[in-house]
Amino acid sequence: MPNPLALYIHWPFCVSKCPYCDFNSHVRESVDDAAWRTALLADMAYEAKLTPDRKLTSIFFGGGTPSLMPPSTVAALIDTAAQLWGFADDIEITLEANPSSVEAARFADLATAGVNRVSLGLQSLDDAALAFLGRAHSVAESLNALEIAQRHFDRINIDLIYARPDQTAGQWEQELQRALSFGTDHMSLYQLTIEPGTRFETLVRTGHFIPAAADDAATLYEITQQITSAAAIPAYEISNHARTASESRHNLSYWRYDDYIGIGPGAHGRRLNSATQRHKKPENFLSAVARNMHGISSEEHLDAESRATESLLMGLRLNEGISLDRLSARTGVAADKLLDLAAVDKIAQLGLIQRTGDHVTVTSQGMPLLDAILPQIVNVEVETAA
Structure with missing residues (x-):
């Protein structure tokens, strides 16, 4: 049976650029919706010809702000995807949305179009924090949008950003407990990071604010794990939490390294042992589709070691860990070539990793240290090849 196939559709436009955001998002005075519908459909059709006899297990509309898309465009993309590939019986179709009143007014039409899961970027439950984060909505507007979403979608994720400057443990605990009271089945809880090229990076460099200290952020991470676990919505990935059987199937496709198609400006894909990337700038993407009937800017074959x-x-980000036997069977690379197993066992003595037979899992204590652990256990020659 073929591996699951996921589809990611990138809508690059936003009303404004958030100061912490390094995603491929763009502000434009106007958007030619008809031209974008045509281009995305063509980009999709190109990929479908390369992946016949596969069924989609998930679709994810990301951005940017895909809740700004006309619901008719969303419907056309979903309907065409069904015709090109076919859908698994329990397909998950997610759309990211800002919790503004304008976008919430589209939720009913988006549900009719076929979206069955929405991811709401609440980001904070404090109005002052929202202003700091450059968000255009208020807490009251967020909660109204969440209420509307809960009427139209069975599955809802909410995003929150913590470890903000001067945020205390008590403040975050109160905010998180309030968020848990909303009863959503999934929460994405991200620590604020200062990404290169963002406005926040400039503000930090020029001394306008000081990010949270690493020790303070680590304390807030521990509080997050404790509170969410006690509320039966534990982490299944570093920043993602879900109730039983409510994990994001689309994101699991990434982390389990299944094939996924990426269309739209800047979208990445992994399919047929190749890595694809689309043109990032919207105008360049449209021009490429007009010339080539696809928006690909680069396509690279991935050798077995790279895969x-x-x-x-990706797999070590998950609390389920990885099976080395399964990984070797899929790629042909032996586990002892990929990993320094002696280093794995040494770190396991510190309680940061568990190795049981062929299975390797990063523990809850090790997960916040994952970036430091990986260089110690991944063989240098393989890491370089990636």
């Missing part, structure tokens, strides 16, 4: 390394790096 094995990527699979390892």
Whole structure:
């Protein structure tokens, strides 16, 4: 049976650029919706010809702000995807949305179009924090949007950003407990990071604010794990928490290194042992589709070691860990070539990793240290090949 196939559709436009955001998002005075619908459909059709006889297990509309898309465009993309590939019986179709009143007004039409899961970027439950984060909505507007979403979608994720400057443990605990009271089945809880090229990076460099100290952020991470576990919505990935059987199937496709198609400006894909990337700038993407009937800017064949390394790096983010036997069977790379097993066992003595037979799992204590652990256990020559 073929591996699961996921589809990611990138809508690059936003009303404004958030100061912490390094995603491929763009502000434009106007958007030619008809032109974008045509281009995305063509990009999709190109990929479908390369992946016949596969069924989609998930679709994810990301951005940017895909809740700004006309619901008719969303419907056209979903309907065409069904015709090109066919759907698994329990397909998950997620759309990211800002919790503004304008976008919430579209939720009913988006549900009719076929979206069955929405991811709401609440980001904070404090109005002052929202202003700091450059968000255009208020807490009251967020909660109204969440209420509307809960009427139209069975599955809802909410995003929150913590470890903000001067945020105390008590403040975060109160905010998180309030968020848990909303009863959503999934929460994405991200520590604020200062990404290169963002406005926040400039503000930090020029001394306008000081990010949270690493020790303070680590304390807030521990509080997050304790509170969410007690509320039966534990972490299944570093920043993602879900109730039983409510994990994001689309994101699991990434972390389990299944094939996924990426269309739209800047979208990445992994399919047929190749890595694809689309043109990032919207205008360049449209021009490429007009010339070539696809928006690909680069396509690279991934050798077995590169695929094995990527699979390892993604899989270790999950609390389920990885099976070395499964990884070797899929890529042909032996586990002892990929990993320094002696280093794995040494770190396991510190309680940061568990190795049981062929299965390797990063523990809850090790997960916040994952970036430091990986260089010690992944063989240098394989890591370089990736």
